Each structure stands twice: as structure tokens, then as C-alpha cells.
Amino acid sequence: AVGAYDWGSAEIYLIRVDDGRALRLTKKVRGKSMPAWNPDGMRIAVASGEKRDVGIVLLSGIQPYLGRLFDSREIDAFQRTADTRGPVPAAQ
Helix, strand or coil: CEEEEECCEEEEEEECCCCCCEEECCCCCCCEEEEEECCCCCCEEEEEEECCEEEEEEECCCHHHHHHHHCCCCCCCECCCHHHCCCCCCCC
């Protein structure tokens, strides 16, 4: 899970490390950043808000999105072209 700007709005994306496929997880929730997975892999904590009004939001119901991300037939997932992909990092 990563935070990225999409058309001027901070959004959270799920990205496959092996091939770079990405799927937007959030839409128009103000000021999102720093996603962190819950140890059980079922939720993502995200800092949300602006200026002095900042809090933590828990995103749940992630499993259907992971299914879509790993389904090669899914048309809403972004696919990077092979020439823009870097090598997959080695497990440590």
C-alpha cells in the first residue's frame, strides 16, 4: 500500500511488487498519507486530515481489492509496460 497524488488528490493505492499492477483503494478522502498494514493483513491504517485536524483512519474490507489486483482480467487495475518495470527486490 502506498500514498500517491492522483489529479491533485492524495490517494492510497495497492501495488503488486512483482509486476507493478496498481489499484486505487481510496477516492476523495481528504489528506491521506503514510499507509501501514495491520499485522493481520486485514486493515490499513492511514493518517488523514489537514493541518491541525489530523487523525488515523482504519481501512477495512481490503480482501476484495486484493482479489481484483491479482485477477489478470480486472480492467480497473493499472498495468505498467514492461520497459518501465525495475527488477523485483530480493527477499531478505
